[in-house]
Amino acid sequence: MTDSKTSLNKDKIKFLLLEGVHQSAVDSLKNAGYTNIEYHKAALNEDELIEAIKDAHFVGLRSRTQLTRKVFENAPKLVAAGCFCIGTNQVDLQAATEHGVAVFNAPYSNTRSVAELVIAEAILLLRGIPAKNAGCHRGEWQKSAEGSFEIRGKTLGIIGYGSIGSQMSVLAESLGMRVFFYDVINRLPLGNAVQCKSLNELLAKSDVVSLHVPETGATKNMIGEREINAMKKGAILLNASRGTVVDIDALAAAMESGHIAGCAIDVFPVEPKGNNEEFQSPLRAFDNAILTPHIGGSTMEAQENIGFEVAEKLVKYSDNGTTITSVNFPEVALPSHDKVHRLLHVHKNVPGVLTAINKIFSESDINICGQYLQTNDKLGYVILDVDRAYSEMALEQLRKVTGTIRCRVLF
Ligand SMILES: NC(=O)c1ccc[n+]([C@@H]2O[C@H](COP(=O)([O-])OP(=O)(O)OC[C@H]3O[C@@H](n4cnc5c(N)ncnc54)[C@H](O)[C@@H]3O)[C@@H](O)[C@H]2O)c1
Numbered sequence: 279m280t281d282s283k284t285s286l287n288k289d290k291i292k293f294l295l296l297e298g299v300h301q302s303a304v305d306s307l308k309n310a311g312y313t314n315i316e317y318h319k320a321a322l323n324e325d326e327l328i329e330a331i332k333d334a335h336f337v338g339l340r341s342r343t344q345l346t347r348k349v350f351e352n353a354p355k356l357v358a359a360g361c362f363c364i365g366t367n368q369v370d371l372q373a374a375t376e377h378g379v380a381v382f383n384a385p386y387s388n389t390r391s392v393a394e395l396v397i398a399e400a401i402l403l404l405r406g407i408p409a410k411n412a413g414c415h416r417g418e419w420q421k422s423a424e425g426s427f428e429i430r431g432k433t434l435g436i437i438g439y440g441s442i443g444s445q446m447s448v449l450a451e452s453l454g455m456r457v458f459f460y461d462v463i464n465r466l467p468l469g470n471a472v473q474c475k476s477l478n479e480l481l482a483k484s485d486v487v488s489l490h491v492p493e494t495g496a497t498k499n500m501i502g503e504r505e506i507n508a509m510k511k512g513a514i515l516l517n518a519s520r521g522t523v524v525d526i527d528a529l530a531a532a533m534e535s536g537h538i539a540g541c542a543i544d545v546f547p548v549e550p551k552g553n554n555e556e557f558q559s560p561l562r563a564f565d566n567a568i569l570t571p572h573i574g575g576s577t578m579e580a581q582e583n584i585g586f587e588v589a590e591k592l593v594k595y596s597d598n599g600t601t602i603t604s605v606n607f608p609e610v611a612l613p614s615h616d617k618v619h620r621l622l623h624v625h626k627n628v629p630g631v632l633t634a635i636n637k638i639f640s641e642s643d644i645n646i647c648g649q650y651l652q653t654n655d656k657l658g659y660v661i662l663d664v665d666r667a668y669s670e671m672a673l674e675q676l677r678k679v680t681g682t683i684r685c686r687v688l689f
């Protein structure tokens with residue numbers, strides 16, 4: 279038996295931070311003792327990412343970086359990924375899980391920022407301000423009330439009544455809007471909002487339609503030609519969810535015909551990788567389209583909070599194995615014990631793994647001081663605190679347990 283410390287020193291643990299995540303993330307990691315940080319302002323393409331991630335233990339990203347199966351296959355040391363945003367659709371979660379990589383995000387920090395933006399856009403579009411603004415910039419003077427409306431008394435249709443949709447609902451009612459929403463699950467309506475039974479019902483009722491659904495198979499092109507035709511003539515469409523949700527060509531055709539009176543689009547099927555790449559979209563042709571570079575959640579407040587929140591989750595996972603709020607791992611938090619070694623064991627959720635683990639320790643005569651197992655449909659994750667009389671041999675045996683995906687010693 280040896281009393282050896284086999285975990286890495288903190289300065290050997292590499293964090294790869296991409297897409298200009300907020301300085302608060304860097305500060306939080308440094309305050310927690312993690313100084314080995316590689317920082318990139320933009321996203322990396324797959325080949326660049328594979329090169330940068332090959333010796334990284336943690337990766338931090340936003341919505342642009344694609345963590346594909348190939349990336350996970352080439353990231354042998356990676357233990358966790360932190361999405362400094364809400365969406366996790368840019369991560370192949372199945373591949374992350376199979377490789378034993380815990381994924382975290384910030385599910386709430388930027389929701390208010392998005393809700394405020396879409397309300398502001400609805401007001402501006404109902405008044406025709408984007409087109410009037412563009413005209414003035416060209417030297418035109420279009421003083422007219424034609425096509426300008428107050429928001430008060432108009433009907434808002436929210437698709438996806440989660441954290442953002444429900445906040446928008448409250449803000450919209452405070453401005454005098456009537457609110458309907460459509461969601462795949464029954465949601466408690468806030469204020470006087472009413473849940474619609476179908477998407478068609480919502481589209482037919484609404485003067486303004488706003489999308490707040492995640493990117494999934496079911497939401498891909500959820501708003502296409504048929505759905506746009508089901509909207510009222512002269513209605514307004516807002517999308518600050520994901521670019522795959524709206525068929526942009528169908529929207530451009532409806533803007534051209536005047537069926538849609540204006541739109542505000544923050545997310546696109548293909549977005550530039552960084553600030554130096556040209557943004558391409560058929561919607562650039564329309565003065566009555568507010569186009570923004572995926573900044574719905576980009577406020578100083580939100581980004582700072584997200585930086586702290588996600589960095590803290592990564593630090594807790596690195597320091598003591600805590601996976602609370604992980605989007606793909608069973609959630610485990612074991613209080614720390616004195617004078618113990620802590621081992622983390624990630625395995626396929628198949629019968630007999632815990633028995634095999636416990637057998638190794640009982641046969642090696644090593645006392646287990648604390649143990650917490652959680653499973654989800656794919657994974658089992660157990661944190662074990664064992665007596666200092668810990669042996670490297672036990673770790674070797676743990677690694678051989680059938681179903682093991684990843685096993686490491688924290689301290
Ligand atoms: N533009 C930005 O900068 C920005 C910022 C934050 C979030 N987002 C996007 O907004 C999305 C929503 O964020 P949120 O925090 O409100 O998420 P959320 O998970 O709290 O809410 C999403 C809602 O959509 C519903 N939903 C899922 N599939 C649906 C379907 N097929 N039809 C109808 N409803 C469906 C869910 O039941 C849920 O109520 C995120 O997934 C993210 O992609 C964009």
Ligand SMILES: O=C(O)CC[C@@H](O)C(=O)O
Pocket residue numbers: 340341342362363364365366388572575
């Ligand atoms: O900051 C980003 O890149 C993504 C923001 C937003 O889409 C989110 O999912 O939170």
